[in-house]
Amino acid sequence: MKTNYSLKLILLLLFVACSSAAIQAQNGNLEGAISDEDGLSVPGATVIISSLKKGTTSDFDGHFSLVEIPVGAYKVSVTYLGYANVDQDIVIMEGRTTSIEVFIEPKSLELEGVEVVSYGVSSQAKALNTQKNNMNITNVVSTDQIGKFPDANIGDAVKRIPGITMQVDQGEARNVIIRGLSPQLNSVTLNGSRVPSAEGDNRNVQMDLIPSDMIQTIEVSKAVTPDMDADALGGSINLVTRTSPQGFRLSATAGSGINVITNKPIINGSFLLGDRSKDGKFGWMLSASYNDNDFGSDNVEAEWTDEFEYYSGVDDSDGEPVLEEVDVDPYTNVFEQREYLVQRIRRSFSANMDYKIDANNKLFIKTIYNWRDDRENRFALQSEMVDGEDMESGDFTITDGKVTSFLAEVTRETKGGIDSKRNKNRRLEDQRMQNYSLGGKHLVGNLKVDWMSSFAKASEERLNERYIVYASEYSVLNDNTDTRFPIMTAENAADAALGNFEYDELTEENQFTKEEDFNIFVNFELPSDFFGQGDGAIKFGARTRLKTKLRDNNFFEFDFEDDYPTLASTVTRDLSDSDFLAGSKYLIGSFADQEWLGSLNLINGESIPDEYLRENYNVKENVFAGYVMTNQKLSEKLDVLFGVRLENTNITATGNDILDEDTLAGEITKESSYANIMPGLHFKYSASDATIVRFAWTNTLARPNYADLVPSVDIVSGDDEIILGNPSLEATTSMNFDIMAEHYFESVGLLSGGVFYKDLDNFIYTFVGETTDDVYGEGTTGYEVYQPLNGEGATILGAEFAFQRQLDFLPGFARNFSLYLNYSFITSSASGIINEDGDEREDVDLPNTTPNTFNASLAYNDRKFSARLSGNFTDSYIDELGGNDFEDRYYDTQFFLDFNASYQINGSLSLYAGLNNITNQPLRYFQGVKERTQQMEYYGQRFTVGLKYDVFKK
Numbered sequence: 001m002k003t004n005y006s007l008k009l010i011l012l013l014l015f016v017a018c019s020s021a022a023i024q025a026q027n028g029n030l031e032g033a034i035s036d037e038d039g040l041s042v043p044g045a046t047v048i049i050s051s052l053k054k055g056t057t058s059d060f061d062g063h064f065s066l067v068e069i070p071v072g073a074y075k076v077s078v079t080y081l082g083y084a085n086v087d088q089d090i091v092i093m094e095g096r097t098t099s100i101e102v103f104i105e106p107k108s109l110e111l112e113g114v115e116v117v118s119y120g121v122s123s124q125a126k127a128l129n130t131q132k133n134n135m136n137i138t139n140v141v142s143t144d145q146i147g148k149f150p151d152a153n154i155g156d157a158v159k160r161i162p163g164i165t166m167q168v169d170q171g172e173a174r175n176v177i178i179r180g181l182s183p184q185l186n187s188v189t190l191n192g193s194r195v196p197s198a199e200g201d202n203r204n205v206q207m208d209l210i211p212s213d214m215i216q217t218i219e220v221s222k223a224v225t226p227d228m229d230a231d232a233l234g235g236s237i238n239l240v241t242r243t244s245p246q247g248f249r250l251s252a253t254a255g256s257g258i259n260v261i262t263n264k265p266i267i268n269g270s271f272l273l274g275d276r277s278k279d280g281k282f283g284w285m286l287s288a289s290y291n292d293n294d295f296g297s298d299n300v301e302a303e304w305t306d307e308f309e310y311y312s313g314v315d316d317s318d319g320e321p322v323l324e325e326v327d328v329d330p331y332t333n334v335f336e337q338r339e340y341l342v343q344r345i346r347r348s349f350s351a352n353m354d355y356k357i358d359a360n361n362k363l364f365i366k367t368i369y370n371w372r373d374d375r376e377n378r379f380a381l382q383s384e385m386v387d388g389e390d391m392e393s394g395d396f397t398i399t400d401g402k403v404t405s406f407l408a409e410v411t412r413e414t415k416g417g418i419d420s421k422r423n424k425n426r427r428l429e430d431q432r433m434q435n436y437s438l439g440g441k442h443l444v445g446n447l448k449v450d451w452m453s454s455f456a457k458a459s460e461e462r463l464n465e466r467y468i469v470y471a472s473e474y475s476v477l478n479d480n481t482d483t484r485f486p487i488m489t490a491e492n493a494a495d496a497a498l499g500n501f502e503y504d505e506l507t508e509e510n511q512f513t514k515e516e517d518f519n520i521f522v523n524f525e526l527p528s529d530f531f532g533q534g535d536g537a538i539k540f541g542a543r544t545r546l547k548t549k550l551r552d553n554n555f556f557e558f559d560f561e562d563d564y565p566t567l568a569s570t571v572t573r574d575l576s577d578s579d580f581l582a583g584s585k586y587l588i589g590s591f592a593d594q595e596w597l598g599s600l601n602l603i604n605g606e607s608i609p610d611e612y613l614r615e616n617y618n619v620k621e622n623v624f625a626g627y628v629m630t631n632q633k634l635s636e637k638l639d640v641l642f643g644v645r646l647e648n649t650n651i652t653a654t655g656n657d658i659l660d661e662d663t664l665a666g667e668i669t670k671e672s673s674y675a676n677i678m679p680g681l682h683f684k685y686s687a688s689d690a691t692i693v694r695f696a697w698t699n700t701l702a703r704p705n706y707a708d709l710v711p712s713v714d715i716v717s718g719d720d721e722i723i724l725g726n727p728s729l730e731a732t733t734s735m736n737f738d739i740m741a742e743h744y745f746e747s748v749g750l751l752s753g754g755v756f757y758k759d760l761d762n763f764i765y766t767f768v769g770e771t772t773d774d775v776y777g778e779g780t781t782g783y784e785v786y787q788p789l790n791g792e793g794a795t796i797l798g799a800e801f802a803f804q805r806q807l808d809f810l811p812g813f814a815r816n817f818s819l820y821l822n823y824s825f826i827t828s829s830a831s832g833i834i835n836e837d838g839d840e841r842e843d844v845d846l847p848n849t850t851p852n853t854f855n856a857s858l859a860y861n862d863r864k865f866s867a868r869l870s871g872n873f874t875d876s877y878i879d880e881l882g883g884n885d886f887e888d889r890y891y892d893t894q895f896f897l898d899f900n901a902s903y904q905i906n907g908s909l910s911l912y913a914g915l916n917n918i919t920n921q922p923l924r925y926f927q928g929v930k931e932r933t934q935q936m937e938y939y940g941q942r943f944t945v946g947l948k949y950d951v952f953k954k
Contacts, residue, residue, distance in 0.1 A: 034063075045102075050077060082107070188239070210370055225629065244276060252270065253912075268292070295343075299582075360442060380411075383409075415427055434457050434458075438452070470566070487586065518546045543625045557606050617710040619654070623650075649731070650671075652669060693741045696736070704731065721786065745805045749805025770883070797826070833881065869898075892926055898915065901913055
């Protein structure tokens, strides 16, 4: 009913709009494009007809339009931070649209009689002008500016924005956390169209999939407006692809480098080619990027417990085994050392075109195709204490409450793939993301219309993924002397001989996940002036988003016990390395060789349904939205935007109906729908041309992960775990308050600070409990249960600070230095989280809420040389809730330090170099307290060098 009402309202407004356009008289329109000295589009420029107190700003393509201008001659002024003002005479004719082109050039400043030139600030100016002129609270970064940082992918670039934290995968920033909220609570769009996720169990967008040189601008909206998707609880990141230039442009890079951890080369290259027809109507741009990175990581993992029990005999009354409990200090009962060998190849292709039919009508096509091959071998040595029933009094040593040795099951596992040109004896994760958009912008009288339809698809395919495991059982020494660097080793070295490791299993699995999005939206905008203060507008529109998510996996087991009964009977390779980055004491030993594993002819495997049936699902999610809002001037200095958005969500989730763990009885389908009404209010107060204060009250939501909604039960017998879906999950909603003050320096810089508050309802967390009977099948008593549940509420209070400017007030060459600083503080609390005993936990932070983040860089730029030292700090935070505070997993503090430099050989050719991860910062998790390492993974440094060629012709 609410949806029908919203549709009727939009149709009524559309009728009014068309009527208004039809009766327009004695007025005309103005449209145009603004470009810089190189013919590149200029977003965020201010365009004003002062005599009419009428103005607007240019969009990301550098285009602007003004409607309902009385017939006559006027002077149009274009102002842009860091650039000289431009005045241009125009003539407006009745019922027609006048077109103009404006070119702006950087200006220099006079300080105490000395001319100061700001080198390399044009990209920074574009970002800050857009940010300054936006009505809502945003951070805007140009990737030309990001190019001054040594960031190969968009994820690493985004982490330098205030309030942004990135989760790392293999040393590269992958999942984005905005203002302390989990990746699935934020939205990522490409040219305004949602980016689908290739992950099977969440909504996370893989930011490391997209090369940074394929994107023109990154805009982070921290307070969304009603014309934006509301499922952006933390914020929304919009990636804008490069647009057609106003003249010929050719850009190319070629480079190489080395990864210190493997001493393997890095190969990268990119090109960009664009131009515009002589009549200026047709513009096009083609670009491509390639990066081949062969690297790896050194990994140590552990699990901690404070419980210990062993077999002490049989109960005479019932014949059941008696387990004796012993009070002990926390100790590691599971230890694992991993060696990763990884090759990542990224390819990206983009083709963008636009055609100006006439002054009132423009069409565009934007396309991008990203393809990443991730090849991986993993060698894992794991030692896990045997169950208490298998542990007798002589099988362990406890001294002063410290467990120093015990009987363990020890496994050696090789992960690989088939011997083929594509797989290369490695697990191949083939990830692709593609987006194709067709849109238009139109002027119908005084009515502005813009629309876009898009198809986007993300997929992940992992075929012929092989694991071979050999196992043994012997006593291990458990060294927790240094809890940050725990280790387990064989008490008797002879027990660890390869001949003692017996064949355990050989498996091969295939995984396929895809997500498809079809989007269409249309926006209408009419001029209005409710308060007699000048420019204002009413905007309304509708959006439809049709999404499908599919996961289809299988799993087979093969019997090679007679052929290769022990690890000694296989082809092995010794991976022990005295330069292991976590420490020379971690000597991992020998494993089945990955080339030998890849060469095995696997036929007649046994399907193991309990390994994949419950993982497979099909979810359809359709969202229908409508909005209406208005932007008005209350006074010369004060602007207000208010409106409301209605979103209706319909979900159909299908999972497998499974009997006795591995028998497929059919499918289970659950349907649900809900509607959300979300008002919003934004104020913008311009204290001066350089100082702005903003306030926002917004309402947002976050939908549950698809896999969490599937009605499924996944019993993992080998790990004594049960993973449950929950089709009854409700969407998380949030009421948000923001206030932000910004001061823009004439020399192209920014000083800003603000606070924000979020009040969440029905946030989603993973409940961890334990079964007390065999409710999920025989032998499932004591299994750990994981299920997504809705918590009651949570709050987040935070503050942000940012400063960036060239130090042009300093004497001599020092004026060529510039600073880039930002800091964010967040505190949170959550209620309604239930522990394993069924009690509500107290004093719990909202997971993935980072208390402190900090970015800093010191840069130097002159006519020829530029250099930058960049630091990125992220505080520790709860990553995953356990059954109690002892089991909580934390993402540890990280500090990355990077350096890059470039030298301009001539007007078109430059040399660049970069050194990443100077501090050899590991990815580290800890359990409960900072001293207990749960995982630490080291990546080493990465050095790159190359040439860049850039030519512009207006």
